[in-house]
Amino acid sequence: MADIRQSAAYAEYIEKLGWQVFQVKSQKSKVKIFVRRLGFLGAIAKIQRANVPTNFPKIPGVWMTKLEPMKFGPVPKGFRQDGWPLLASKTLRVDLSNIRPKKDCRYCIRRALSAKRVVRRNDFGGFYKLWKKSAGIKGLWVPSEKDYFSLINAFSKNAFCITIDDLAGAVVLIHQKIAYYYYAASLPAGKLQHLPYLVVWELMQEAKKRGCKTWDWEGIYDERWPNKGWKGFTHFKKSFGGYEVEFPGSFTRWF
Numbered sequence: 741m742a743d744i745r746q747s748a749a750y751a752e753y754i755e756k757l758g759w760q761v762f763q764v765k766s767q768k769s770k771v772k773i774f775v776r777r778l779g780f781l782g783a784i785a786k787i788q789r790a791n792v793p794t795n796f797p798k799i800p801g802v803w804m805t806k807l808e809p810m811k812f813g814p815v816p817k818g819f820r821q822d823g824w825p826l827l828a829s830k831t832l833r834v835d836l837s838n839i840r841p842k843k844d845c846r847y848c849i850r851r852a853l854s855a856k857r858v859v860r861r862n863d864f865g866g867f868y869k870l871w872k873k874s875a876g877i878k879g880l881w882v883p884s885e886k887d888y889f890s891l892i893n894a895f896s897k898n899a900f901c902i903t904i905d906d907l908a909g910a911v912v913l914i915h916q917k918i919a920y921y922y923y924a925a926s927l928p929a930g931k932l933q934h935l936p937y938l939v940v941w942e943l944m945q946e947a948k949k950r951g952c953k954t955w956d957w958e959g960i961y962d963e964r965w966p967n968k969g970w971k972g973f974t975h976f977k978k979s980f981g982g983y984e985v986e987f988p989g990s991f992t993r994w995f
Contacts, residue, residue, distance in 0.1 A: 743810060744915040745827070746772050753894035755932070757887060761800075773803060788827060789987075791814055798995060807991045819991040827988045828959025831976075832834050834982035836919070836948050836955055845937060845979035852904075852938035859942065860903045864892050867901045871925035883970045900950075910933035912943050918954045919947035940980065960992030961988050964989065 744750055751761045751772055756780035760777065765769045771790040777783045786800050786806040799805060807819055808827050841849070856883030860866055868888055875882045882888075892899050895913050907930030911923040921943070926936045944955055959966065961974040 741917055741918075742769065743919050744913060744918070745788040746790055747915045747925060749895045749898065749913075749915070753891045756890040756894070762794065764796070767791070773799065775799065777801075786826065792931075802994045805993045807989070807993070809988045812988050815988075815991050816993070818993040820938070820993070821988075822990055825965060825966060825990040827987075827990075828962070829965055830959040830960055830962035830984060830986050832960045832977050832982045832984055834944070834955040834957075834980055836944060836952055839955075840981040841941075841981045842981065848934035848937040848995060849941050850981075851978070854933040855933070857904050857935075857938070860906075860909075861946075862900055863903055864899075864901055864911070866891070866906065867903050867911060867925070868922075869910050869970045870903060870927070872939060874925040874927055877927070890984050899944075900946060902934050902939055902946070904939055905930065905933075907933070908939050909935075910943055912947060912948060914947070914952060916957050917952050919943070919950075919952040920956045922956050934966075936976065937979075955980075960984070961985075 754774055755761055758776065762773045764773065764776060767772075771787060773787050775783050775785045781871060783799075783802045784804045786808075788808045789810045790812055791809050791813065792807065794814050794816050805819075806826065807815065808825060810987065816859055840978050867875070868869045868885055872882055891913075892911070898914040899911065901909060901911040904992045906928035909924070910921060911946070913920045913922045921940070923934070924939075925940075930936065957977045960977055961970040
C-alpha cells in the first residue's frame with residue numbers, strides 16, 4: 741500500500757509547485773523523488789513515505805536529501821535522523837466499516853444535528869474562503885488559491901469537501917481506498933456549535949459511499965517530537981476512535 745505522497749496525482753500537483761519528479765526502483769515498486777532546483781545554489785530533494793534501497797545513490801546536483809520512510813528499518817548510507825520532520829510522524833486511522841465514536845463525540849454530533857444546517861458539498865471555493873478566514877484569526881499560513889486548486893484539480897474525482905453553515909469544513913483526498921483528512925477549518929462560532937464533529941461524521945459517511953476502507957487523520961501529537969499546539973486537535977481526532985500508526989520520522993543526507 742503506497743502513501744498518498746507516492747501517488748500519481750500528488751506528483752502532478754507537486755510538479756505544478758515547481759518541483760521535478762523522478763522515480764527509482766525499490767523492490768517491486770517505484771519510489772517518487774521530488775527535486776527542487778535552486779539556481780546557482782544547486783538543488784534539494786525529498787522522499788516522502790517511501791522506503792528506498794540501502795544503496796540509494798547520490799542524486800546529481802542535490803546537496804541535501806530529506807527522507808521520511810514509510811516503515812522502520814535500515815536507511816541508506818549517509819542518512820542521519822534529524823528532529824524536523826516535514827510530515828506528521830504519527831497518525832491515527834479509523835476502520836470505516838467499524839466507526840466507534842466516543843461518548844463525548846456522539847454528544848457533539850447530536851448537538852450539531854439539533855438545528856437546521858446548510859451543508860454544501862464540493863464547494864471547494866467556499867471552503868478556501870472559510871479556511872483563509874479561519875487561518876487569519878489564528879495567524880496561520882495557507883497556500884495561495886492557485887496552489888490549492890492545483891491540488892484539488894490533480895486529484896479530481898478523488899477530492900471532495902463539505903462545509904456546514906460556512907462555519908466549518910474540510911477537504912478529503914482519496915488514494916488506494918484510504919480517505920485522507922487533508923485540510924480543515926472552523927470559525928469560533930462553528931466550534932461553539934460542535935460543527936467540526938458533524939463535518940467529519942458527514943465526510944466519513946461520504947468516504948464509505950466512495951468505497952474507502954480506511955480514514956487517515958494525517959497527523960496527531962507525537963511524544964518523540966512534541967508540539968503542544970497539536971494536543972487540542974489530537975483530542976478531537978481521538979474522539980472518533982481508531983488506532984495509532986507511527987512512522988520512523990525524518991532523516992537527512994548532506995553533500
